[in-house]
Amino acid sequence: MNTALSWIKAYVPDLSCTDQEYTDAMTLTGTKVETFERLDKNLEKIYVGQILSIEKHPDADKLIVCQLDMGNAVEGGRLQIVTGAPNVKVGDKVPVVIDGGKVAGGHDGGPLPENGIKIKSGKLRGIESFGMMCSIEELGSSKDMYPDAPENGIYILPESAEVGADAVEALGLHDTVFEYEITSNRVDCYSVLGIAREAAVTFDQPFYAPEVVVKENEQKTADFISVEVEDQDLCTRYCARICTNIKIAPSPEWMQRRLAASGIRPINNLVDITNYVMEEYGQPMHAYDLDTIAGHKIVVKRAKDGDTFLTLDGQERTLDHDMLMINDAEKAIGIAGIMGGENSKITDDVKTVLFEAACFNGANIRKSAKRLGLRTEASGKFEKGLDAKNALDAINRACQLIQELGCGEVTQGVVDVCCELQPEREIEFRPVRINELLGTDLSAELMLSIFEKLGLGYKKEENMVVIPSFRQDLEGIADLAEEVARFYGYDKIPSTLPSGEATTGKLSFKLRIEQKAREIAEFCGFSQAMSYSFESPKVFDKLLLSQEDPARNAIVISNPLGEDFSIMRTVSLNGMLTSLATNYNRRNKDVRLYEFGNIYLAKSLPLTELPDERMQFTLGFYGDGDFFTMKGVIEEFFDVIGLKKKAVYDPKSGKNFLHPGRQANVIYDGVTVGFLGEVHPDVCDHYGIGTKAYVAVLDMPEIVARASFDRKYAGVAKFPSVSRDISMVMPKSILVGQIEEIIEQRGGKNLESYSLFDIYEGSQIKEGHKSVAYTVVFRNKERTLEEADINAAMKKILNGLEGLGIELRS
Amino acid sequence: MKDRLQQIREDALRQIGSSASLEKLNEVRVSVLGKKGELTAVLKSMKDIAAEERPKFGQMVNDARAEIEHALEEAKAKMERRIRAEQMKAEVIDVTLPARRNKVGHRHPNTIAMEEVENIFIGMGYEVVEGPEIETDYYNFEALNIPADHPAKDEQDTFYINGDFLLRTQTSGTQVHEMERGKLPIRMIAPGRVFRSDEVDATHSPSFHQIEGLVIDKHITFADLKGTLAEFAKELFGEDTKVKFRPHHFNFTEPSAEMDVSCFKCGGKGCRFCKGTGWIEILGCGLVHPNVLKMSGIDPEAYSGFAFGIGLERIALLKYEIDDMRLLYENDIRFLRQF
Known part of the structure; x- marks a missing residue:
């Protein structure tokens, strides 16, 4: 979420800090600032100038020579500038960067150089130019953000701009845009008001929510529209309001600037107000042209499998039964919470607008958007699960702005179809437990003061903390402990090591x-x-496994990154x-x-x-x-x-x-x-x-x-060993393992070890045979062995070997 | 007789003096002191001497023998020293010639980092346990307070086998297995492979490793969490390491935090590793959520605990300045040999 600091300050006017201080403090209370960007970066010595005269350049067809009134910005108040821009005329007020100043980018709107572009006086085809008139791109912005900027040329400031004043100020660019990483539990902070509330508590300054008072005309909303919600499981609230006598025009400069800073392109007053309230309250709204709505009736219900619908981006969408639709008396006019229909789209000659602010089931919207492959700004907000109470506040705010900004009139009342709103949650206030969890010794008063600043209530008699609807994330004492910890300061909580029973650290x-x-x-x-643990099913063929090999019964990933990563290796x-x-x-x-x-070996497939x-x-x-x-x-x-x-x-x-x-x-x-x-x-x-x-x-x-790590000392032999060599010729098919087996079986209790010392296959040995020689070692732990002991053991071994068909050599 | 003895003595000493080898010396020994040697012969002829002269003469013979033996020993020792010295001179080697090394293999950087972490926690009394890599939905999500409709369960993050079984996306499930064993207190870490549906690139891998930590006991506090992890950071990254805890959100902990450590490359001044901030995000942690304790059969009023999860690759990449995660799974020996 991106928001200009100036917009936050609209609700926390006493906020005063540097951009870095703001970043650090907000991050430490849980509203993580990813980055911030100054909008006036590399904009230096840029003032409002007014064009007094324009003459043709004597030596260049495409250049003109302008004389400008710069007020107090330059000595003598006058400046001569040569430009190739085609759109300026005498009397225009324009942003002028003077000698030694800086602009953010080139006029082509390409990537902005890190250190901007220095501007110096110089001669163009022999005529001196003491600065430069700026396009919106040179000021680091774009036509998207300043819709009134010309396609290709100098940005013309409004008539009200004061000659010689700071042009960056006049353009609303002395501001910083902060990008926040909002955690998924803080749905309320996906709105400017939510972040402003956090900023107010962080800096311990008062928070002023907008005062919403709607001036209504004589007509009754209910005479214009009726609403019926058939599938209340997917739509807990639907608010509708009507605005008449709509006059489409550009929205005011301040609104355009705030939207632009949030990355939203200003379009016209009606669209801008809708977007503005979405940012401000975090509540998406939709505006319909009432004249396109059959029967002046809204029905909210599930689509039928296979229905098709043309969304306002001109795409035909195929629907299913789990998608919620907004319908009029005859037809579908919008996919709830995702995108409106082509058939009820607002055009510039709209007369009467139906505003919708609803609360849809977040999970349903997320899944529908995914199935449709259509994720919109609105669906992104709805899928987090919005506060039903907020819908009414937001629609009233939008209507207030419609009326105040002269965009239209507002009829009396709201058509509000609302299934039962969740009662406000209450959590017992247990300061002792909070201190136990945090390892702190904080006073109950301090905790209550934090809650109060956060907008939480407290019923003293019942000792209950009352949770407002916008803080659905607060469920129990642990959540309250976090709120205390955040604003007392994670850094101020002491560092200790767990006490209690000692445990043994070990590897299994x-x-x-x-x-x-x-x-x-x-x-x-x-x-x-x-x-990797997953691989391709082609592996089995690569490894020449037979078709019947049980290793082929691999567990299959249902949504792999691709076939090459689709089975769990066996x-x-x-x-x-x-x-x-x-x-x-x-x-x-x-x-x-x-x-x-x-x-990974499945015990059965499919896996149970x-x-x-x-x-x-x-x-x-x-x-x-x-x-x-x-x-x-x-x-x-x-x-x-x-x-x-x-x-x-x-x-x-x-x-x-x-x-x-x-x-x-x-x-x-x-x-x-x-x-x-x-x-x-x-x-x-x-x-x-x-x-x-x-x-x-x-x-x-x-x-x-x-395996075992047990060891037992067996003593070091005190008596001498006796070794004997055995030399053999045998068919190649006999394995030395068979010889060793015989030596082990027949060597008796005095056999200590044996080792192969020669093996030969080749011309000196008869065809198909090999010669093998072993040394066998005998030893007794208690006494020196006698010849007879050894001879007896050797005889048994040799007999065994002969039994295998081995020929003994002397 | 006396003259003879004197003669033998002088001849022997002269011969010893002129002997050029150990063999020559030995010849002298044999010819003078041997069984058939000249001195022995003199001794044998003692019987011809008058009885009263015998002790005196015997003494003279013994003195001569001792003198010759001493001279022989001295000459031998001197000669041996000379020979050793010549040998040393002849045996000079070029010590700068290449070494003959036993070519030992190298451990994977992930394992080195993992063992470092394990050893720190073993030293603090933690048991190292493991859990299954193919998990049930219950252990990977539900028992960790991640409800059915939570976006984390989306197919874009999780590899599913079917509706009930999946490749674990976090080692946190081992917390639940350990708590269900019912043996308290718990101090455990659980290293292991986890899987997420990320395409392979320089900073992502669909398979990587985490180390889960869990402590459950009476009176465990957030302060204990801070102290334990600060200690861990100092052990792993050096005594001067500072830590910073930022509030965060995880479904299975409350309060939750992310821990940053002061950049161990620049000491906190700001460099490319810490993207100029002086801090590096290292792990997520928090007090175990009461719902998680309850689901695993532990009374959240009687017990509390903390949990943390460390991304192993992140630590390995940062510590060893590895700039591309793909290197970890290519197994190029030229890469592995550097660890």
Whole structure:
């Protein structure tokens, strides 16, 4: 909301502060000033001059030489100015910037330069010019805001302007426009009066609301119009008044200036008054030409599905049953609260005007405007939910202005169809509770004085604060506490720390495990990535998922930003592969990334209960490293979070998006807790990754359920260990995992560790075979092992290996 | 015999003096003091000496032995020092050659900022909890005193799955989950992902992070809210940070405020980060609305509390001077490596 300070001062005349002081003070009491702009910025040394004579320039066809009377503005009172402007004539009073002055912009009305344009005396085609006559654009405004300005030329001031006076003053430009951010609860502050009331309390100055007295003529409003509201749920009040003998003319200068400062283009007295009252009271109004209204009757009711209606912007609109319409005896004449109809539009030869000020259901207006794709100034106000009482005040104010500004006559009375108005709310005044909430020790008197300035009543006997209808946001003691806090000053409330029972600060176990995972991933060279939770359904094809893959049962967003963001991810790989591809395309070498993010698995579709949100620890890299690099990260992680049992890697993991021969499910304690593998080259192609990439995904709920930070010291061995090597030749199809399984199962209680120290496939070994060598280490905690112990254990192991079809080498 | 001993002594000392290596010294040791050495031979021939002379002569042999041993040790030590010195000289390296680094990965700036915030509140006794990202209308809106027709529920702001389920637009729903657990007092923060229907640009993302805070206890005041958040701001942005509370409106708090901190880039003088105002808006907060307490089964007369919500990306962008929000979700390693 934009409003000129001069308009605020019309109701708070004693307000005196700098623009910055006003900004700071209003912001601290809750009416946030976003920015302010001085209208006289870069306007310097501009005075009213009167043209005494005009002569042709001797050397230029398009230039003229003017002599001006500048009064006291310049020494000697006379000034010669050369101009190319076509519209000036002798006797005109014009704004003149003199030597050393400044104007805000160029005559083309383009963007205003930050520091304005300096004006100096100079010669034009050999004739001296001691200043410049200004167009409205040069004064930083536009023809929109000054409708009387010529299309292209010097702005002509009214005859009443005083020669030699400050022209900026004469133009009403010594003013500042403030832009406010009004919070949605303060419907009353979407009006100049509302902001003025806040300003008055903020600066502790009296507030003077306009005195509304309507001088009516002899005719009766009820003889002109009748009103019937059929759908009272959508229209709680409908006020109608009639103005006769309308004389369309420009509105007065002060009204034009105030509207222009608010960003509203002045048009004529009737339109301007309607807009003025909308700004002043926050109540939109509509004016109809009474002669176009059949039966002189207004009926407010819902439209029928499929009805069409031509709005006054010339567009045909299709309506539905939830849209409220204003009708006359025969036809629709306006969409309630949004826009009037072409068929009842005011023209310049209107004789009699029907004013409408109503209170429509805000939510309904918002939804209707949205469905129509037609959001207007009026609908924007109505959708906030207006005060029904305000409608009557506003329509009376408009009629007062019609009469006072000579725009027409006002008939007697208001046709006011009003379903029951809400009674005024009352809240018990509990100063102790307010102090308890705020942590203050303020007196009841101080609180009551704040309420009084805000326009709240107080019934002493009942100890009740009476809430006026325009403050529908005040519902209970907490709201009253805020009013006290705002005007006592948030900054004056003390700063303390909560007392009371001590609590333990901590991360949840899940978050601690995640923290460990991040540390390990980073230790292993992986940097943390983040990607969106929603993605494209095309992801499934990119990842080669089969049509039956349950991962395709994704939760769909009904109003996504686009197809690419339309489903909630069920696999975490797309984000990772996309990020790897981004890096690959940018020629970044050896990229290792990890991510923590949920996947969303619906328990049923369509969704009837919350889905299973599973945190996934996703790792991916390309460049330096291979499958076993990734496997190492998983094992480091398992080690740190106490997964002490041996994880099993099952190559039959069945992931289409991974290399068929280089993938494994990670099985811990019999449960699949994740997978890893080399990305299938087809998938790499789909993502544009031109090299081998590796990924791993760990399903954190399964991991967290098995993790532990418990540690137990197992002693440091005192007795020596004995190691034996086993050298084997076996078919390639046997996995070393099978060998390790046998060593573990058969190694006995003295088995301490084992490690692979050589693996070879090649010409020295027979076709389809590989040679593998292990070192097995035995140790006993209580004694030195004897040869016999070791031989017995080794024999069991070797027998087992032979049973697998493994050939032992000496 | 005496002369022989004298001879051996002098020869040994001379040889020690002229030995050029440790090996040579060892040879001298063996040839003089060894089992078959000359001095040992002299000792063996003691039996040929008169009994009364023996102690005196024995003493002389021992003295000679001690003298030779001492000379040997000294020469050895000297030689070892020399050799060490030569080795040091030979082993000089160019210390400006590049380092061999263990290539550790880097944490996402969002997480770094989040952990900083978490640690501050953990230190103040807050528990870190989480809530679901796909939420019901009830927890995201209704239980937070946002009525059915409220514009915040508009499709232009909220991603809906269907009428009942949506992507949470704020972490505030975790307040309700926590209050419903019924365990008082509460001091919690809840970091997490939230979603709003904003097109991606330099300052907007349809997915971002918030950190929700909630304290519920007896006698919690607006002054406590101010004190707690001022402390937080000092911890996060530095001891000299000032805070300013401005009245604002949120449906689920009353009174409500927005908190600005004095610009941590310019100290409040005004710069491009604070748009010349000297202040940076950092969070929204307020006393928990009595309706919210009631709906979650807490008596607003017996208990009160405060809540706050921090935009994580906002803090990360400001703190690390990141000028485009899109960088946070591109995962370019050259970006991530800077944190």
